[in-house]
Amino acid sequence: MRWFGFASLLSSVLAVSLIGQARFTAADEPAKKDIVDVAVEAGSFKTLAAALQAADLVETLKGKGPFTVFAPTDEAFAKLPKGTVEALLKDKAKLTAILTYHVVAGEYPAAKVVESKHLKTVQGSPIHVKVSDQGVMINNAKVLKTDIKASNGIIHVIDTVILPPEKKAEQSESASTSTCPASAK
DSSP, X not given: OHHHHHHHHHHHHHHHHHHHHHHHHSOSSOOOSOHHXXXXXXXXXXXXXXXXXXXXXXXXXXXXXXXXXXXXXXXXXXXXXXXXXXXXXXXXXXXXXXXXXXXXXXXXXXXXXXXXXXXXXXXXXXXXXXXXTTEEEETTEEEEEEEEEETTEEEEEESSOOOOOOHHHHHHHHHTXXXXXXXXX
């Protein structure tokens, strides 16, 4: 019982911390630029912008939305093994699967993200949310900045490119959903 109380308190503290950070980083006026324009203007998402262009997803993310994008920085893409980005830019299907795995339909501000154990991505597979004293993790990516407002959604900055499960892994995962601690919301 004490552990549950501590975990609940920790979750609340992190949510308040993330909300406070969002107030500090988000402008008070409504966002006028869409997700793509906000990301391009930030300057640290050049690889993501190029990948969106190569996958023909720019117009989608300029659409009505709302979308929540877990956006990997240029440094996150640089962590991938040498040649991976170049190979992905030539494999539109795989690139599209990876990019849509970073997008959730709907608007999920930081407070809503930390209340979730998982979120279903546009790609179809869930991403898993873990809150700890180390911060908020989306799969194996640390959330660096939250609640960057756009006219059609929200961007949360992450430090690692997250990869969707392979087809075989998805099938075995769906068969053993009850063993996945993040499968229940």
